Amino acid sequence: MSTPVARHPDARDLRRWRRYLAEEQAEAAVYRDLAAKRDGEEREILLALADAEKRHERHWRELLGDDVGKPVRGTARTRALGWLARRFGSVFVLALAQRAEARAVYAQERDATPQMIADERIHEEVVRSLAARGRAKLSGTFRAAVFGANDGLVSNLALVLGIGATGVDPTVVLFTGVAGLLAGALSMGAGEFVSVSSQRELLEASTPDPLARQAIPHLDLGANELALVYRARGESADDAAAHAERTIREYRPGERSDSHRRGRDFAEIGSPWGAAFSSFCFFASGALIPVLPYAFGMSGVAAVAVAAGMVGVALLATGASVGILSGASPLRRAVRQLAIGFGAAAATYLLGLLFGTTLG
Structure with missing residues (x-):
């Protein structure tokens, strides 16, 4: 995080910085509450977002110094998001968080650092990706x-x-x-x-037969018909030949095929x-x-x-x-x-x- 701007703030600056500080605290709490409703990788990602908001919070604290004053509440929108996160933690809350990150409030803020502005853009993409997982399930x-x-x-x-x-x-x-x-x-x-x-x-009808992989070690390298499979899937003749040779060379018996993807696709389509x-x-x-x-x-x-x-x-x-x-x-x-x-x-x-x- 770059060094805060050295200048004497006026009353409007202090009010604005306090508001930003409150927002960062509230947003960090939202991500922690969402993380509490999840486990595994999603939990780690949300906690990392909360840590990033804490870094932004420290920036505003450094600017305010002794003028931090009494704690200020975040906006009604962010408080409502926090209330939903604590009680539901659903994909709808993630979608709202994505929309909140998309507002990019620091883009025109002279006292925000370039890193903070970049963080906002990346946070939006992170939350978008997390929400996309939930959207796919729903x-x-x-x-x-x-x-x-x-x-x-x-x-x-x-x-x-x-x-x-x-x-x-x-x-x-x-x-x-x-x-x-x-x-x-x-x-x-x-x-x-x-x-x-x-x-x-x-x-x-369109999913490759998982049993076809069992034929790979017995294929004739000189007349590599596996290349025809890749050509039928749209690859050029040279790319298909290279792909086929690589597949035969790297084949491992008992290796899991792409058949697990079909089960996931069926689950998404539903009954x-x-x-x-x-x-x-x-x-x-x-x-x-x-x-x-x-x-x-x-x-x-x-x-x-x-x-x-x-x-x-x-x-x-x-x-x-x-x-x-x-x-x-x-x-x-x-x-x-x-x-x-x-x-x-x-x-x-x-x-x-x-x-x-x-x-x-």
């Missing part, structure tokens, strides 16, 4: 949850509002919504089953039945919400308003979740999800009004 389930629930919310809200706008009896709207729920949930479940099954079958059941449940849970007002005897504008309000809250929640997990702005993703959902529902409602007027 990808199948989370995708099914978000898309299933969102489809149920939007499609059944559009269906219920469209039918309700024609002026039919509320009981008809209720049964139409229930029918839409069951039909959509079954369709989603069947679609996910076919999709995941197809992914697994394609992976199975067809598990994906189908998850999609069915998530779609049904979303599709149930716009039906609830009619199930409790509401009708007319009141039922429409309550259904739209409940679905709006749910859409905001799913959009914000996607934003958090992707490291993007939760507010922006939430508003986008709301606009898309309400746009589809409004179009169907207007069509329902048009058909209701025509039929009337």
Whole structure:
């Protein structure tokens, strides 16, 4: 860490440095709390990040000297992140930490050292990589949850509002919504089953046979057909020949082949039945919400308003979740999800009004 700038600080400098000091202390605590929820390599990486924040903390302490003053609390954002880290330690917290590191507050700070600015950039990449591990584990389930629930919310809200706008009896709207729920949930479940099954079958067909490695020591070096394998995978003739010779030369009996990767890939894709059941449940849970007002005897504008309000809250929640997990702005993703959902529902409602007027 370079030597602090030698100049007399004014009151604004002291306030800013104290704020930075508090932020570094809070961020170090976040990484320690996250580390406490993990073990192995991830724990070591998070503790190393906490140590880096302590180095930054020492920089601000040196600048402040005797003017450290009373302890200052970190920002509300960082304190909230710490609260989540202590209680959950999930990939969502890592995604929020990634977003916090991306703010690069020292980039325009004259009293921050070049090393600190570089550290911020690297910290963002470290946290991004840790979050990517969690995203990979969550990808199948989370995708099914978000898309299933969102489809149920939007499609059944559009269906219920469209039918309700024609002026039919509320009981008809209720049964139409229930029918839409069951039909959509079954369709989603069947679609996910076919999709995941197809992914697994394609992976199975494209994965090298682990037993093929047993033939390597018996290959004829003069007519090295192993080179054909690598050429078929896209390597040039010279590269394939060199690759094949190296593989035969370095072959070790009993060495683990790439077959373990296939098991990991299958685990990430998931089970067809598990994906189908998850999609069915998530779609049904979303599709149930716009039906609830009619199930409790509401009708007319009141039922429409309550259904739209409940679905709006749910859409905001799913959009914000996607934003958090992707490291993007939760507010922006939430508003986008709301606009898309309400746009589809409004179009169907207007069509329902048009058909209701025509039929009337």
